Amino acid sequence: MFLINCPFCGDREQSEFKAGGEAHIVRPKQPTELSDDEWAEYLFMRKNIKGVQFERWNHVHGCRKWFNVVRDTSNDQIKAVYKMGEKPPT
Amino acid sequence: MKKNFRVKRSKHIDETYKISFKFNGKLYYGFKGDTLASALLANDIHLVGRSFKYHRPRGIMTAGSEEPNAIVQLHNNSPWTEPNVRATEVEIYEGLEASSQNCWPSVNFDIGGINNFLSPLLPAGFYYKTFMWPASFWEKYEYFIRKSAGLGKSPTKPDPDIYEHRYIHCDVLVIGAGISGIISAKTAAKNGFKTLLVDEKPYLGGSTIYQNSEYFKINNQNSGSWLEKEINEIKKIENLEIKTRTSVAAYHGYNYLLAKENLTDHLPIERRKNKTRHKLLKIRAKKVVTATGSIERPLIFDNNDRPGILLSSAIKKYADLFGVACGKKNIFFTNNDSAYETTISLIQKGINVEAIVDNREEVDSKLIYEVEKNNIKIFKGHTIVNTYGYKRINKISIMQLSKDGHNVIGSKIDLSCDCLGISGGWTPAVHLFTQSGGKLKFRDEDQVFIPNIYPSDQISVGACNGDLTLDSILVNVPKSLKDFLNIKNNVYENFDVLSSHNNSKRNIWLLPSDKVLGKTNSFVDYQNDATAKDIKLALREGFKSIEHVKRYTTTGMGTDQGKLGNMHALGIISETSEAKMGELGTTTFRPPYTPLTFGTIVGRNVGEYFDAYRKTPIHEWHVKNRAKFENVGQWKRAWYYPKNNENMFQAVQRESKAARESAGILDASTLGKIDIQGADASEFLNRIYTNAWSKLQIGKCRYGLMLNEDGMVYDDGVTTRLGENHYLMTTTTGGAANVLGKLEDYLQTEWPELDVYLTSVTDHLATISVCGPNSKKIISEIFPSLDLSDKNFPHMSFKKTKIGKIHCRIMRISFTGEQSYEINVQANFGKSVWEKCMEVGKNYNITPYGTETMHLLRAEKGFIIVGQDTDATMTPIDLQMDWIVSKKKYDFIGKRSLYRSDTIREDRKQLVGLLTDNPNEILEEGSQIVSDINKSPIEMLGHVTSSYFSPNLKKSIALGVVKGGKNMLGQKLIIPMENKKINVTVTDPVFLDKENKRLNA
């Protein structure tokens, strides 16, 4: 069980959080203008990387804020956390 | 004649404190400080159990948690019974009762022992090969396997003990309180770190604390005396917490560890009452120092498993710490200096050592010279080729080893003995390190795996890091701590160390014999009876991976996880397959390091706390009025209220009739309630519901359907506009938490520009629904000043009012199709307002109804229940609810998905009504629906989602989903059941009052 450094609360147990899948997938502003394929790309297609992955996490049993986490899925090391709307670290 | 195996006094044993205990029904005595194993050995009992597969007699082999053989059942047939307990770890107490397991009828005469004579017929993989075919015979095999195998008996009565969980946060956790752990704890604590030191044993100091030899000195004191002073000193350090009887079971990522603190197992049962038995410590450490020491290796030779064969280090511990001689005619067999260390201890105590068999040739060692001085015969360059004695070793045969160690030469020499100490060198205890994700490397010179790459902020020190001698520990431990803790001041100056070991070792994984391998019983895994020939057979049969060999031969799969023999298994595989040890890798060590009881794992989460449930503010009333409850999410909801021995069907029929004929009352407090405020609240609702919200007037209510982005129905409920920028949303009972989470997600991530605030108020409000033709009369009697006329208070509207000082929000909304009012009050007034409704409603036969009647009433009206009539594959169009999907709105969650090529298919499953030809036949929910029963395979068109007998329509009604059902109105379909087919007709899903006349009746 890892520790996640919530950008609002600090280090907390993983059990306080909920994982929310891949980060930086923006809901299209005008869904009606999209073809079936383009909409399906947004709706269904997600990466599943062995290695460094950008993820959304929610401090669901805490401040309830969503934020982003950069995690190496091969060893669970968290490289960075940052708030929604902030630029991902490079 | 009573034999006395208690020798010189030991500081650890209190000989003035006699303790009686029972083993296999017989009464024995030991002393305070004894383990069950040491007390049994003091009574000259070695035979304590039978092996798992061959039922061979087995004795105590070790003096610690690595014990494979001496596992016993405590307090059989009592609530305190516990199987698979290691006798080497049980501290004796008055009234202790232990018995052998895995033997029947007794450890001395065991019927399963016949397997030993059949052992040529029970090779590796025997279970897989024999019992698998034919598959239908498995049940018969299983019966016999279970009867003759099995490790102990699980308790049949509830666990009477109390367990707790505790979270601990510390700067430095030190695991193991041997000399390396003590040095580490003191160094950390003296440098200001909040330090926790844990050790599985009841005392501190590991194996050094009983080291009392001229050959091992620190600063001119015997190492044991030196360490004792250190221990006394660290006990006074304030920022150092010390926990004995505490074993670390698991080492997870991010330095999160689980440890079991044992608080009462060493006490007589009557003194355990009302005390916590075990604490599961959930430790989060900034830094971890692992100082778990090492485990002595056995040696692998023919019949190396007889009672009376122990690890050399165990014999030393029993003598030095417990004052117990394991035998009167001791022989040692070794490949390194450790056995000489033990021999010197025994000489000190006057215990007879007959001989030492050393597989090495000449070695220059002070310890060997000391032993030779005492005229003990040493057979150098020899190996044991066989042992004798069924229930206790009485003789060994030895032969000379060839130069290369592959063969034996010369003639056999027999030596008689009653105890054999074996030492194959030492294996660093790297189990916790690898559990944490650490990677090992193989050190060729002494054939050990040691820590290499650390996955978190941790370090291994001392023997578990490969420093197996006193001098290397004292040089390396302080040095590594200095870097690890980044400290300026050393707590320890340079040590003046005397360590008399010669470090040479002649490592031969499988010692040669004068017999062919197939005729030997050289045990690698004692607990699971895996032998060297089993491993070689597995390799011959094509298994290559260590993980496969492990499972095929069951090596390392016992409760001891092969702490003794795993290295030898690897060694034999490496030699046979000519693969390098370092490249083979080890098997995975999994938590727990030593077994945990279930009680420890669950702690206080037992009984009603196992899965906590939620009660409404009116719950006590339902209980008093004998409601039957059903679980909805975490809630207990009143299901129905049986009267005069009614069954469920009868109660529901009565409740449903009453609700439509006069008045019914329902506790709807479990509905999810979300308070929505903010300037953009209306715009927000527009985006999350399928219908339009901007034009909803203040004081009006509207039903809404929420979709997922994939277009599938997610939740539904009525939302009321309380003010210009203020709404109260209701959700389904089970969906409340998820809906709030989803709304917050969109607000925080997709639409942060919206000015909207969400607050869950589910628990703050009690909701009472009064329905039926007389509901208006009841409400008007409770709220005499409220104008209930259809003009002032029409269907789908809301009023604020009061009963006395209690603020009430009343919504005129209906889930039953009857005229109905939902009263929302602050939760703590819920019960009294409910009772007021009951009192006023008495004249109208107001009838409390539960969830089952609610479901029936709404089904009569064709209202869906999300999660019952829908699953995650139903769109609003599939539900024939096109009316609620706004065509005008540019966007809402899920809109785009409603015209994907898949969602517009005409042959999707759609919600329809189903009427049985026989009106008294009630369909089973979940039944399949088909049209052609003669087709093969039969095409499944859908299934029944809701089904009831309607007392108001006097016939059975059902809802179901059917492929293309929308266009099948009037068509006949078939519900095939086990013994019959039921004919049904597809209908509209609304069965009652299509015109909604009753809402305003």
Ligand SMILES: [Zn+2]
């Ligand atoms: Zn937080």
